[in-house]
Amino acid sequence: NAGVTQTPKFRILKIGQSMTLQCTQDMNHNYMYWYRQDPGMGLKLIYYSVGAGITDKGEVPNGYNVSRSTTEDFPLRLELAAPSQTSVYFCASSLGQGEYEQYFGPGTRLTVT
Amino acid sequence: QQQVKQSPQSLIVQKGGISIINCAYENTAFDYFPWYQQFPGKGPALLIAIRPDVSEKKEGRFTISFNKSAKQFSLHIMDSQPGDSATYFCAASKKGGSNYKLTFGKGTLLTVNP
Numbered sequence: 769n770a771g772v773t774q775t776p777k778f779r780i781l782k783i784g785q786s787m788t789l790q791c792t793q794d795m796n797h798n799y800m801y802w803y804r805q806d807p808g809m810g811l812k813l814i815y816y817s818v819g820a821g822i823t824d825k826g827e828v829p830n831g832y833n834v835s836r837s838t839t840e841d842f843p844l845r846l847e848l849a850a851p852s853q854t855s856v857y858f859c860a861s862s863l864g865q866g867e868y869e870q871y872f873g874p875g876t877r878l879t880v881t
Numbered sequence: 882q883q884q885v886k887q888s889p890q891s892l893i894v895q896k897g898g899i900s901i902i903n904c905a906y907e908n909t910a911f912d913y914f915p916w917y918q919q920f921p922g923k924g925p926a927l928l929i930a931i932r933p934d935v936s937e938k939k940e941g942r943f944t945i946s947f948n949k950s951a952k953q954f955s956l957h958i959m960d961s962q963p964g965d966s967a968t969y970f971c972a973a974s975k976k977g978g979s980n981y982k983l984t985f986g987k988g989t990l991l992t993v994n995p
Contacts, residue, residue, distance in 0.1 A: 772924070801982075808890065810970060810987040811925070826982065858924050866974055867913040867932070870983060872924030 769794050772873035774859050780879045781849040789844040789876050791859030799862040800842040801826075801870065802834065804855040811858065817842055818865075849880045884908055885973050887986025894993050900958040902989045904971035907952065911973040915983070916945065916956050919968045928969070929956070961993045 775790045793800065798819045803811040813826030817836040831853055833845040842861075846853060856877050860870040886905045894900045904914075915930035931938045931945040931954065938945045944957040958965055971986040 808987055810887075810985040811983075812985075813982055816982065860924070867915075867930070869915075869927045869930075872926065874922075874924050 771795065772859055772861055772871050774857075774873035774876050776876060777874070778877050780881065781846075783849060783851065783880060785849050786845070786847050787849070787878075789846070789857055789859075789878075791842045791844065791873060792840050793842075793859075793861040793871070794840065795861060795863070795871065796839060797861035797863050797871075798839065799865060799868075800836065801860040801862075802832070802842070802844045803858045803860065804828065805858060805875075806855050814844065814857075846878075851880050854878060854880045884984045885971060885986045887971050887989060889989060890987070891990040892992070894961045894991065896961065896963060896993055896995050898961050898993075900956075900961045900965070900991055900993070902956045902969055902971070902991070903953065904955065904973075904986050905951075905953045906973050908973070908975070908984075909952070910975045911984075913974045914945070914947065914954050915972050915974075916943075917970045917972060917985075919970065919988075921967075925970060958991075961991075963993045963995050966991055966993050 772793045801816045802814040812828045815834040817823045856875050858875045859873045862868040862870045916928045917925035918928040919925040942959045947954045968988045970988045972983045974983045
């Protein structure tokens with residue numbers, strides 16, 4: 769099993785550009801999450817999904833959109849990129865809720881200039 | 882409102898020493914407290930977790946101590962090794978219902994000097 773994979777690893781965007789961060793898991797997990805990590809700020813939940821076709825906002829959803837058409841894939845869309853979206857983005861998945869372990873991908877480092 | 886407060890922000894320990902990282906939470910509904918370990922350039926990975934029905938959980942050199950009345954929990958790393966150098970995040974969640982999201986602390990950068 770590859771676990772949780774993310775592409776790309778690095779990306780530089782100009783202000784106002786759009787892009788999609790890809791996330792795929794091969795563990796048949798229903799729950800998937802997108803976090804952003806900023807230095808000294810921990811991990812902030814952007815969006816999450818409890819299954820195909822079901823998504824909901826997390827703590828910091830503004831400027832982002834998600835979709836979940838399959839169990840495996842959970843892409844994160846950035847529309848009109850802003851410097852404040854410069855961050856490291858992590859996708860995660862879990863088998864269940866609450867006390868189930870979340871498995872994280874390797875992250876995407878995004879810079880918006 | 883920061884629901885999980887973690888300290889210190891950074892910690893330097895000599896090889897063989899004890900590393901201690903502390904977390905405090907506010908929401909008494911939290912009932913699951915994991916610690917995640919993150920190496921540079923990698924995603925976080927679950928290290929150890931505790932439920933509030935026990936006061937301590939030990940896995941090898943890693944121990945979680947939990948104080949329900951004080952709403953605090955801590956990670957102790959015994960005989961710290963340079964390979965333990967990483968960022969450590971405490972987190973909390975509550976089971977049941979639809980609230981399964983993890984709330985993370987801000988992280989502690991641990992450096993273990995050889």
